[in-house]
Amino acid sequence: MAEKMLQFVRLQQRQPDKRDASERRADWGEVYQAFAADAASQQASRCSQCGVPFCQVHCPLNNNIPDWLKLTAEGRLEEAYEVAAGTNTFPEICGRVCPQDRLCEGNCVIEKGFDSVTIGAVEKYITDTAWEKGWIKPPMPVRERQQSVGIVGAGPAGMAAAERLRTMGYQVTIYDRHDRAGGLMIYGIPNFKLEKDIVVRRWKQYVMGGIQFRLNTTIGRDVTLGELRQRHDALLVATGVYKARDIDNAGAGLPGVVAALDYLIASNRKGLGDDVPDFESGALNAEGKHVVVVGGGDTAMDCVRTAVRQGAASVTCLYRRDKANMPGSMREVKNAEEEGVRFEWLAAPEAFFGEGKVEGVRAQRMHLGLPDATGRQQVEPIAGAHFNLRADLVIKALGFDPEDLPAAFGEPELTVTRWGTLKIDYRTMMTALPGVFAAGDIVRGASLVVWGIRDGRDVAEQIHQFIQARGAAPAMAAE
Structure with missing residues (x-):
């Protein structure tokens, strides 16, 4: 057990043991092994407990990172979990999939000269221990409320809102068009980053807590938005964004050119x-194929690393900017390079x-020109610099819209921005339809x-205030 903090001057940064690339190419297991208790305690003790914790400032959830690092260093893991869960609905998921190198760890005060604290790995260790010890309980309210809230979308935003609202005592029903809850956590993120039982156990826990799930339900086909508004006291739209951005290059419609x-x-x-x-037909299976993935974000990294594990003959990532300007996590890029992915930088x-x-x-070979209005360098083609890549499968990982x-739901009054995202009042997170809120990617992209x-956590508070302002019904004693 660590005797004191600020051990970064004595202890070097150490991530959990990383599986060899040749081993992990052959399966879908996570890249890193679990932390041993002593190692997690020692790494947590490297925290400087700085007066202005930039790790917390740059975390979207403003997690109390220095506090749970100190508790971990002292061996007080149950308290560490309680602090972590106080601001984060899914700390075990964030510890696995968050780009810590761009957020908390990338802004760690000791990063310059001593390497950052391994925040993500410690967060994962705390929560995995909490699950193992049975400290994590279903979201049960102290008292039940009669009002109900309907949530469209069982992804991160919808699930986080459901947990908060259920804890407040509301009757919560989640509607989703897929046959499993979790959204892209189930269907979009590969197992080597997030094993599916991690998501499923939260889903099962929510069911135990009284949250109802109506899966295989498409709004506008199986039930209308109007019917849901009549059924519930408030409604949350948290569908995420699934429409793939396309490319209009010649041959984009050829068989074998697919969306990520x-x-x-x-x-x-x-x-x-x-x-x-x-998959069985080979249309969406990379086995034995020469694969080219177009794009440079985290989705592109998921695709190239999935293709490796499916047994592709070769995998190339084609990105129009250079490595320094890649939007994806550098940690993911490094993992992909170790696993044999070839990168063609400055190529479109x-x-x-x-x-x-x-x-x-x-x-086409590209080069970086003058900065645009946002300060980012523009990409310009190099005349006459062309080359060909062999490809049996091309995966377009260009982002999502x-x-x-409004058309899908049959609700023209559900207004959108010029980007197609739902328009909300940012003070209340309510759409143009009274009592209908929106949150997550369908709002921010x-x-x-x-x-x-x-x-999801923020909109739950707004929904609570809205329902209470309309006049609260008497609470029911929980059985």
């Missing part, structure tokens, strides 16, 4: 034991070619799981 989310969902469903015809697809199916990508929810959790 279609590819990832097929892979995750196969891993969950589902029957996936497009110009066309896809092939007879009856894609056989290759014609790419919102679906047309495609973002991180941690921002979805933050938005």
Whole structure:
């Protein structure tokens, strides 16, 4: 057990043991092994307990990171979990999928010269221990309320809001068009980053806590938004964004040029034991193929690393900017490089070619020019600098846009921004429809799981205030 904090001057940063790349290429297990108790305590003791904790400032949830690091260093793990869970609905998930190198760890005060505290790994250790010890309980209220809240979308924002509202005593029902709860945590994020039983156990716990799930339910087809407004005292839309951004290059319609989310969902469903015809046919299976992934974000990294594990003959990531300007986590890039992914920096697809199916990508070399209005350097083509890449499967990982929810829901009064995201009053998080709130990616655009959790927790408070302002019904004693 650590005797005191500020041990960064004595102890070097150490992540949990990392599995060898040759081993992890062959399976879907997580990259890092679990922390041993002594190692977690020692790494937590490296925290400087600084007066202005920039790790906390740069965390979307404003997690009390120095506090739970100190408690971990002292061996007070149950208290550490209570502090972590006080601000974070899913600390075990954030510890696995958050880009800590861009958020908390990237802003650690001791980073310059001593390497940051391994915040994400300690967070994962605390919560995994809490699950193992049985400290985590279903969200049970002290007293029940008669009012009900309907939530459309069982992703991070919807689930986080449901947990907060259920704890307050509301009757909560979550509607989702998929057959499992979790949204992209189940279907979008590969197992090597987030094993699915981690998500499923939270889902089961919510069911035990009295949250109802209506899965395989599409709003606008199986039930209308109007019917849900009549059924519930308030409604939350937290559908996320699933519409893939497309590319209009020549040959983009060839068989074998697929969207990233279609590819990832097929892979995750196969891993969950589902029957996936497009995987079995090879349409969404990289086995034995030369794969090119277009894009440079976290979704692109998920795709290249999934293709490696499916047994691709080669995997290349094509990104129009350089490595320093890549939006994805540098930790993920390093993992991909270790696993054999080839990166073509400063290169953009110009066309896809092939007879009856894609056989290759014609790419254009790029260079970074002058900064635009945002300060980011513009990308400009280098005249005459073309090259070809062999490709049996091209995966477009160019980001996501919102679906047309007013049309899908049959609610033209549900107004949207010029980007297609739902328009809300940012003070109340309510849409143009009274009593209908929105949160998560459908409001802010495609973002991180941690921002979805933050938005879900925030909107739960706004929904509570709205219902109470309308006149609270008498509370029911919990049985």
